[in-house]
Amino acid sequence: MDYSKITTLLFDVDNTLYDESCGVEVEMGRRINGIAARMLGVSLEEAIALRNENLPVYGTSLRWLQVCHNLTDIDSYMAEVHPEDLGLYIPHNPELREMLEALPYRLEILTNGPEFHARRVLNTLGVSDLFPHMYTLEWLGFKGKPYVSAYEKVLNHLRVPAEEILFMDDKEVNLEAFAGIGGNAILVGPKEGSGKFPWIRDILDLKEILPACCGEISEVRV
Numbered sequence: 001m002d003y004s005k006i007t008t009l010l011f012d013v014d015n016t017l018y019d020e021s022c023g024v025e026v027e028m029g030r031r032i033n034g035i036a037a038r039m040l041g042v043s044l045e046e047a048i049a050l051r052n053e054n055l056p057v058y059g060t061s062l063r064w065l066q067v068c069h070n071l072t073d074i075d076s077y078m079a080e081v082h083p084e085d086l087g088l089y090i091p092h093n094p095e096l097r098e099m100l101e102a103l104p105y106r107l108e109i110l111t112n113g114p115e116f117h118a119r120r121v122l123n124t125l126g127v128s129d130l131f132p133h134m135y136t137l138e139w140l141g142f143k144g145k146p147y148v149s150a151y152e153k154v155l156n157h158l159r160v161p162a163e164e165i166l167f168m169d170d171k172e173v174n175l176e177a178f179a180g181i182g183g184n185a186i187l188v189g190p191k192e193g194s195g196k197f198p199w200i201r202d203i204l205d206l207k208e209i210l211p212a213c214c215g216e217i218s219e220v221r222v
């Protein structure tokens with residue numbers, strides 16, 4: 001990867017800006033399984049199996065339920081799925097703030113989550129003001145990653161070529177779609193993946209993988 005061309009960092013939110021061990025996804029998954037079981041009139045086990053089968057096809061459970069099961073009340077779905085008090089799950093992260101503030105790049109968010117949830121996460125982490133604008137599920141017209149159209153829409157709005165963007169996400173399928181249109185990508189999270197992309201366990205390790213910004217951060221800290 002040619003890091004010298006990078007001008008913009010594009011971050012996923014859930015399980016990327018905080019560790020998956022925080023348990024937010026597990027809790028949201030538990031809630032989605034309950035909703036799916038209720039909507040489809042099947043057992044929880046069947047709902048889980050169907051969701052696992054369809055998630056790779058539709059990208060999000062919402063999209064699956066919209067397309068295949070006529071879900072229309074998106075606001076109620078979103079409110080039910082996303083925990084209100086994220087402080088119960090995600091710790092405040094001053095180190096993340098310190099790193100982001102020292103990075104000499106434009107910082108952007110691309111999430112398949114709704115705006116209110118992404119904002120809650122950023123507030124809980126203590127970095128909300130660093131991301132005044134976010135590319136959220138609503139902004140993407142509810143057709144998010146890994147649809148190529150989602151990335152193209154973001155690129156058009158950013159007015160930055162894909163080659164200048166470094167995208168961080170915990171799902172390799174999302175990285176592949178972005179790499180497919182010429183973007184740079186890093187896998188974040190506890191699993192190394194296929195080895196196709198550079199991998200960091202924790203988002204704070206980003207400062208180790210971006211040589212240019214390491215110098216900047218050291219200078220700031222000296």
Ligand SMILES: [Mg+2]
Nearest residue numbers: 012014015170
């Ligand atoms: Mg994620």
